[in-house]
Amino acid sequence: LAKTTQPISMDSYEGQEVNITCSHNNIATNDYITWYQQFPSQGPRFIIQGYKTKVTNEVASLFIPADRKSSTLSLPRVSLSDTAVYYCLVGGPSNDYKLSFGAGTTVTVRA
Amino acid sequence: DAGITQSPRYKITETGRQVTLMCHQTWSHSYMFWYRQDLGHGLRLIYYSAAADITDKGEVPDGYVVSRSKTENFPLTLESATRSQTSVYFCASSESTTNSPLHFGNGTRLTVT
Numbered sequence: 001l002a003k004t005t006q007p008i009s010m011d012s013y014e015g016q017e018v019n020i021t022c023s024h025n026n027i028a029t030n031d032y033i034t035w036y037q038q039f040p041s042q043g044p045r046f047i048i049q050g051y052k053t054k055v056t057n058e059v060a061s062l063f064i065p066a067d068r069k070s071s072t073l074s075l076p077r078v079s080l081s082d083t084a085v086y087y088c089l090v091g092g093p094s095n096d097y098k099l100s101f102g103a104g105t106t107v108t109v110r111a
Numbered sequence: 112d113a114g115i116t117q118s119p120r121y122k123i124t125e126t127g128r129q130v131t132l133m134c135h136q137t138w139s140h141s142y143m144f145w146y147r148q149d150l151g152h153g154l155r156l157i158y159y160s161a162a163a164d165i166t167d168k169g170e171v172p173d174g175y176v177v178s179r180s181k182t183e184n185f186p187l188t189l190e191s192a193t194r195s196q197t198s199v200y201f202c203a204s205s206e207s208t209t210n211s212p213l214h215f216g217n218g219t220r221l222t223v224t
Contacts, residue, residue, distance in 0.1 A: 032210040041217070043216055043217055043218055044201075046214070087153065099213070100153070100169070101146070102153045103152070103153045
């Protein structure tokens with residue numbers, strides 16, 4: 001089971017770019033990397049998913065180096081509403097898709 | 112409205128009682144999941160189901176029972192509730208396990224006294 005490590009918390013200010021790095025040293029060949037966002041009193045919400053190189057959508061970018069042992073979620077120009085917990089998950093056939101979320105990274109955006 | 116709904120939103124029960132948490136999804140997703148969320152532990156997988164009548168254990172299945180007689184419903188039963196099962200429970204669904212995103216409900220906050 002690919003274990004992930006990410007910072008417990010990060011602080012930022014409105015308008016800045018936030019980069020959260022997740023380590024997953026034992027990622028398997030067929031595993032994908034997925035990030036979720038969770039607000040208080042809500043279930044997690046899918047943000048972005050990737051396998052290698054770079055993926056971008058309207059919310060975030062995901063950078064994955066060639067060795068795939070880490071990944072970085074980039075949130076451009078954050079606002080107060082981006083304050084949330086962000087989870088990095090690694091999964092696929094290697095863990096029979098049984099995804100468990102770690103403690104995540106609490107991102108606090110200040111005015 | 113399409114989506115995934117959990118009920119009840121809040122539940123207080125006593126130790127030793129049986130309680131069932133309901134989960135209903137309208138997408139006809141094949142896969143459904145139950146997670147619990149506790150401070151310091153993130154979300155941990157309790158059970159999951161690949162299709163109707165197919166279920167499998169996750170990381171923390173002890174003390175829980177699931178069933179899936181219909182694709183759209185995936186109830187979670189605590190057969191004899193304990194205080195350690197006080198938690199927030201989230202249900203999720205996905206089209207398939209082939210890296211499809213999970214779609215979560217808004218959770219049930221369960222307190223066992």
